[in-house]
Every structure is written in structure tokens, then in C-alpha cells.
Amino acid sequence: MATAQRMVVIGGNAAGMSAASQARRLKGPGELEIIALERGGYTSYSACGIPYWAGGDVAAADDLIARTPEEHRERGIDLRLHTEVTELDPDGCRVRVRGGGDGDGGGGDDSGPGKWLGYDHLVIATGARPLRPGLPGIDAPGVHGVQTMDDGRSLLEALEETESARTGRRAVVVGAGYIGVEMAEALVRRGYRVTVLDRAEEPMTTLDPDMGRLVREAMVGMGIETVTEAAVTAVRTGEGGRVRAVATEDAEYEADLVVLGLGVRPETGLAREAGLPLGESGGLLTDLAMRVRGRENLWAGGDCVEVLDLVSGRDRHIALGTHANKHGQVIGTNIGGGYATFPGVVGTAVSKVCDLEIARTGLLESQARSAGLRFVTVTIESTSRAGYYPGAAPMHVKMLAEHRTGRLLGVQIVGREGAGKRVDVAAVALSASMTVEQMTSLDLGYAPPFSPLWDPVLVAARKATAAVRRAGAH
Ligand SMILES: Cc1cc2nc3c(=O)[nH]c(=O)nc-3n(C[C@H](O)[C@H](O)[C@H](O)COP(=O)(O)OP(=O)(O)OC[C@H]3O[C@@H](n4cnc5c(N)ncnc54)[C@H](O)[C@@H]3O)c2cc1C
Numbered sequence: 001m002a003t004a005q006r007m008v009v010i011g012g013n014a015a016g017m018s019a020a021s022q023a024r025r026l027k028g029p030g031e032l033e034i035i036a037l038e039r040g041g042y043t044s045y046s047a048c049g050i051p052y053w054a055g056g057d058v059a060a061a062d063d064l065i066a067r068t069p070e071e072h073r074e075r076g077i078d079l080r081l082h083t084e085v086t087e088l089d090p091d092g093c094r095v096r097v098r099g100g101g102d103g104d105g106g107g108g109d110d111s112g113p114g115k116w117l118g119y120d121h122l123v124i125a126t127g128a129r130p131l132r133p134g135l136p137g138i139d140a141p142g143v144h145g146v147q148t149m150d151d152g153r154s155l156l157e158a159l160e161e162t163e164s165a166r167t168g169r170r171a172v173v174v175g176a177g178y179i180g181v182e183m184a185e186a187l188v189r190r191g192y193r194v195t196v197l198d199r200a201e202e203p204m205t206t207l208d209p210d211m212g213r214l215v216r217e218a219m220v221g222m223g224i225e226t227v228t229e230a231a232v233t234a235v236r237t238g239e240g241g242r243v244r245a246v247a248t249e250d251a252e253y254e255a256d257l258v259v260l261g262l263g264v265r266p267e268t269g270l271a272r273e274a275g276l277p278l279g280e281s282g283g284l285l286t287d288l289a290m291r292v293r294g295r296e297n298l299w300a301g302g303d304c305v306e307v308l309d310l311v312s313g314r315d316r317h318i319a320l321g322t323h324a325n326k327h328g329q330v331i332g333t334n335i336g337g338g339y340a341t342f343p344g345v346v347g348t349a350v351s352k353v354c355d356l357e358i359a360r361t362g363l364l365e366s367q368a369r370s371a372g373l374r375f376v377t378v379t380i381e382s383t384s385r386a387g388y389y390p391g392a393a394p395m396h397v398k399m400l401a402e403h404r405t406g407r408l409l410g411v412q413i414v415g416r417e418g419a420g421k422r423v424d425v426a427a428v429a430l431s432a433s434m435t436v437e438q439m440t441s442l443d444l445g446y447a448p449p450f451s452p453l454w455d456p457v458l459v460a461a462r463k464a465t466a467a468v469r470r471a472g473a474h
Contacts, residue, residue, distance in 0.1 A: 004033045007335055008095060008119035010085045010270075012038030013045065014321050015302025016125030017067065018328025019335070020077050026336025029076045035117070036077055037097060039084035042149045043069050048321050050152040051179070054159065055186030061149060061156075086114055088274035090298055094118045121297050121335045124271060124284060125328065128264035128303035128319045137235030142243035143258045146183060158257055159190055168193065172246040172255040174232050176203030178351035178358070180261030181215070184224050185353045187259070194224050195253045197246065199231040206349060207412050208364050210379070211398055214414045218356045227253075264319050266304045279306040281317035288341040290331045299335065301327025301342075308344030311362050311409060311430060312371040318345060346430040347410075350420040357420030361427040362410025363400060374403035376467040382456035384418040386448035395419045397460040399426075399436065406435035406468040411457070418450070425457050436464040 007023055009016045020036050036043075044067040052058045072079045080100050087096035098114035130147045132138060144155045171187040173180045176198035187194045196203065196219065202212030203219065203226060219226045230248040235258060238244030245252045266283040268276075277285040277293045283306035285293045290305075292298040302324035306315040326342055333340035348361040368375050377400050385392040395415025402409055411426035413419050429439050439461035446453060454462075 004029065004031055005120040006033045006035065006118065007121045007123065008117060009034070009036040009123040009125060010095065011123075011125035011127055011302070011304075012036050012040070012043040012079060012081070013047075013125070013127060013302075014324035015127070015304075015328040015331075016123060017044045017072065017077075018325045019123045019125065019299070019301065019331040020072070020328075021067075021075065022329050022332025023336040024076055024332075026333065026338055032336070034077045035119075036072070036079045037083045037085055037095075037117075038079065038081050039099065040148060040150070041081050043067065043072060043079060043081070045149050046321070047147065047149075050146050050149075050155075051182035051186045053152055054146070054155055054183065055189040061153065064149070064152075084114075085270065088122075088124075088270050088276075089116070090122075090274055090276065090295060092116075092118075093120070093122075093297065095122065119297075121299065123331055123335070124292070124298070124300040124304060125302045125324075126267040126270070126304045127324075129267045130260065130264050131262040132260060133232075133262070135232060135234050137237050137243065138260075140235055140237045140241055140243045142256065143235055143260065145260050146179060147264070155259070169256045170195070170254050171257045171259065172197060172253050173259045173261060174198075174246065175261035175263065176200070176226065176228070177205065177261055177263055178349065180259075181219070181353040181358070182351055183259045183261055184219070187257075188222065188224060188354065192257070195246075195255075196224060196226045197230045197232055197248060197253065198226075198228050200228060202228055204358055206360055206364075207358065207414070208366070208398065211396065211412045211414055214396055215353070215356065215358055218414075219353060222354050222356075224353070225253075227251075264303065266306075266317055266319075268304050271300075271304070279315045279317070281306060283315075283317040285315065288343060289334050289339075290327050290342055291334070299331045301331050307342075310344040310346050312367060312373075314371065316347075318347065318349075320349065346427050348423060348427040350423060352420060355416050357413070357415055357417070359413040359420040359423035360411065361423050362408065362430050364410060364412075365400065368400055368409050373409065375400050375409055376403060376464065376471050378460060378463040378467050380456065380460045380463055382454075382459050383452055384416055384456075385450065386452050389448040391417070392452075393417065393419075395422075395456050397422075397456045399460040399464045401436040401464045401468050403468070403471055406437050406465065408434055408436050408439060408461075408464075411460070413456075415456075419456075422455070422457055425455075436461045436468060440465055
């Protein structure tokens with residue numbers, strides 16, 4: 001009887017465990033041995049839920065865990081927690097492993113350089129690492145990241161501690177990207193007076209600045225002090241070395257607690273050392289089957305790879321769980337003997353701060369320009385429901401369309417309830433390479449509680465169609 005092949009997975013979260021689970025669905029243990037190596041203590045958890053856990057919407061850490069280590073093991077995956085891969089040897093088809101305190105200790109001892117573990121297929125799903133600039137005081141007690149379950153736990157403990165300490169607590173969030181604004185909401189809900197600092201012109205640089213301005217104005221209206229063009233220079237500490245304030249070049253902001261939301265970079269140090277192909281952002285480059293380019297039995301997915309942006313035709317690093325899970329599914333299918341590809345993304349994302357929903361898909365003006373595209377832009381203001389229906393709230397939609405062809409290039413939406421997920425219509429239109437004119441006749445649902453007679457996305461498409469026609473005359 002032929003011996004089973006061995007699949008080794010580095011990273012036990014979204015991409016890695018999706019790959020392992022899918023491969024296991026397709027091949028039993030007699031055909032494929034699956035070993036998953038995770039340096040932390042958790043698997044298959046939703047980092048996306050951490051802001052809602054911190055804010056109190058999600059009651060318990062366990063609610064964020066989709067599948068426990070025991071459940072994975074019951075399904076025939078040899079999952080080894082607290083086990084770190086310290087070196088890749090792609091030519092020798094082996095990885096060096098340290099740790100393995102959990103389970104069968106297959107990783108070797110903690111003190112030495114570790115043991116080699118051979119593979120037939122290797123999946124690199126090492127995720128991304130949060131940016132933590134080397135500023136004075138950045139490691140002081142009271143400064144929190146929000147990348148991992150351990151980060152979430154330590155933040156929760158700090159929130160509960162300070163909750164009983166006194167009122168009038170202040171929090172500073174550094175970084176006004178989607179994680180920063182989601183954390184601002186969480187802290188507001190916990191009763192903090194919140195300041196958000198960002199060095200950019202406007203919050204949410206995943207939007208054009210004119211749409212980011214709407215987010216800033218709404219945040220200020222919610223009582224969140226939002227300071228832009230403010231680069232943090234230091235974290236000031238006080239009694240017991242604890243954080244007391246955050247300094248920028250111009251000012252100091254008092255803080256009992258600081259949360260960092262400065263973005264992430266692909267975790268590809270091992271891949272770089274092993275000479276694997278990396279893109280401009282440092283993410284691994286793969287083919288459409290999620291195989292590392294030029295390597296037959298090496299696969300990579302999730303936050304550690306670059307993805308093809310279908311609108312600009314460029315490789316980009318976009319760290320989102322929705323992609324990571326799909327990558328894992330594709331990798332697991334291919335290793336399991338099936339066939340699947342990940343064609344690329346159109347750049348869709350949605351988030352919110354309190355009741356303000358923020359969404360985008362496709363290209364921003366700056367991205368379209370750097371891709372060499374000529375385009376028109378329109379922005380419309382409409383409402384989430386028929387204007388006469390209770391609860392109708394303003395919604396802004398910005399749309400980019402290519403000059404002459406009228407091809408949709410991007411959409412950004414800022415508005416209240418019901419605004420954000422409207423971006424999905426635009427994402428589908430982008431995936432289908434529709435023109436804005438074709439979009440105007442889309443058969444979208446209408447009833448007064450859900451939208452005005454002309455859905456805001458269609459209103460924007462009509463205006464964009466007219467703008468393309470006008471521009472075409474020149
Ligand atoms: C606060 C927050 C909110 C988010 N919200 C959203 C959202 O709303 N929507 C969305 O789509 N995405 C969201 N994301 C992003 C999403 O969580 C990530 O894109 C997703 O977790 C990526 O999955 P991954 O498996 O690629 O990487 P990760 O989840 O980072 O997992 C990688 C794993 O690899 C392990 N590892 C790394 N190196 C090694 C090594 N050498 N040896 C062993 N193990 C190793 C790490 O410990 C880690 O557990 C959010 C992220 C955060 C932090």
C-alpha cells in the first residue's frame with residue numbers, strides 16, 4: 001500500500017486551517033497526513049470580532065472561535081500549538097520546528113534550534129504582523145495591540161480594571177484605519193473619552209480624502225476627537241511606568257489607555273530568508289492556484305500573500321479574513337486532489353464606527369491615477385430609505401468610471417444603517433466589468449423601508465454615465 005503524503009501547514013488561523021480542513025474533507029488520513037503548526041495558543045478564531053468583543057457586543061472570547069484545537073484534532077488534523085517554524089528549506093522539502101509543548105511534542109525542545117520536519121506539500125499561512133513603530137514608551141503598560149486573541153484578552157482585562165477605577169477615563173487610538181475606528185467605537189461604548197490620531201489628511205485612507213472627511217465629521221459629531229495630520233512621536237509614561245499621554249509634534253493627549261491600529265505587513269521573514277518570490281509590499285507571490293510562483297509543492301494564502309487586483313491589474317497586499325478563508329479553501333482543494341483557483345479581488349471592504357457605515361470597492365482616485373487610467377468621478381447624496389419613510393438617513397456615494405469606455409472603476413459609500421453593504425452591488429458590477437451605463441438598468445430591489453425609488457448606487461451610476469458622455473466629447 002502506498003504511504004500517505006504529508007501536508008504541513010504553518011499558521012493555524014483563517015488561511016491555514018481552512019486549507020487543512022478542506023484537504024481533510026477531500027482526503028482521509030490514509031492518503032494524506034496533515035500537520036498544522038501554530039506558534040500561539042489559538043486556532044480558527046475571528047480577529048475581526050475583537051473590536052466587538054472589546055466593545056461588549058460579543059460576550060465571550062469563545063464566541064469568536066469557529067473551531068477549537070480539539071475539534072480539528074477530532075477531524076484528523078495533527079494540530080500542534082505553541083510550535084513555531086523557524087526556518088524553511090524548500091529545496092530539501094522540510095521546515096525547522098521549535099516548541100510543541102502541546103500534544104505530542106513533535107516539534108522538538110524549546111531551547112535548541114529545533115527539529116526538521118519533512119513535507120510533501122507545505123502551506124505558508126503565517127498572516128501579517130501589526131506595525132509597532134519604535135517610539136519612546138510604545139511598550140509601556142497600557143499600550144495595546146488588537147491583532148491576536150491574547151491582545152484582545154489583555155485589552156479586556158485593562159478595560160475591566162479601569163472601569164472600576166474612575167470615571168472620565170481617556171483613551172487614545174493611534175491610527176484611523178478601519179481597525180482604529182472600530183476600536184474607537186468599542187472604547188466609546190465602554191464609556192471612554194476617545195481621541196483618534198492619524199498622520200494622514202483624513203481618517204480611513206482606504207477612501208479618497210473627500211469621503212474620509214465625511215467620516216471625520218461624523219466621528220467628531222459622535223464626540224470622538226479626531227485629529228489628522230498628527231504623527232505620534234512618543235508615548236509618555238507616569239506613575240509605575242504606565243501610559244499617561246500620547247505626544248505628537250504639536251500636542252499631548254492624555255491617555256489612561258492606548259490602542260494601536262497602524263496597519264499590518266505580511267509576515268514573510270522566513271519566506272524571504274528562503275529566497276521565495278515576494279512582491280513590492282513584501283507579500284508572497286502566488287499563481288492562481290495559490291501555489292508559490294515557481295514552486296510545485298509550496299502553497300501560500302491569507303495575509304502573507306499579495307493578491308491580484310482585478311481592476312488595476314496589479315498585485316496588492318490586502319489583509320482581509322474574507323480573502324484568507326477563500327485562499328485556504330483553494331489550497332486545500334488543490335492539495336486534496338481537486339482543482340480550484342483564486343482569480344483575484346476587486347478591493348471590497350466594509351466597516352463602521354458607531355452608526356456610520358463605511359464601504360469601498362475598486363480603485364480610489366489615487367490608485368486609478370497610478371494605474372495610468374483616465375477617469376471621471378461623481379459623488380451623490382441620497383438616503384438609505386424613501387425620504388418620507390421613518391429612519392431615512394443621508395448616504396453619500398462616490399463613483400469612478402473610466403474615460404470613454406465608461407467601465408466602472410470604483411465606489412465608496414459613507415452613510416447610516418443600510419449604506420455599507422450596498423457596496424456589494426458595485427463589487428459584482430466590477431467583477432463583471434460592467435459600465436456605469438449598464439449599471440443604471442440593474443434590477444435592484446425597492447420598497448420604501450429599504451431604499452428610495454432610485455437606489456443610491458443607481459443614482460450615482462446615472463450621474464457617472466452623464467459625466468462619461470460629457471468627458472467623451474473632449
Ligand atoms: C481587529 C481586527 C479586525 C479585523 N476585521 C476584519 C473584518 O471586519 N473583515 C475582514 O475581512 N478581515 C478583518 N480582519 C483581518 C483578518 O482577521 C485577517 O485577514 C485574517 O485573520 C488573516 O488570516 P491568516 O490566516 O492569513 O492570518 P492570521 O489570522 O494572522 O494567522 C496566521 C497565524 O500564523 C501563525 N504564525 C505566524 N508565523 C508562524 C510561524 N513561524 N510558526 C508557526 N505559526 C506562525 C500566527 O501565530 C497566526 O496565528 C481583522 C483583523 C483584526 C486584527
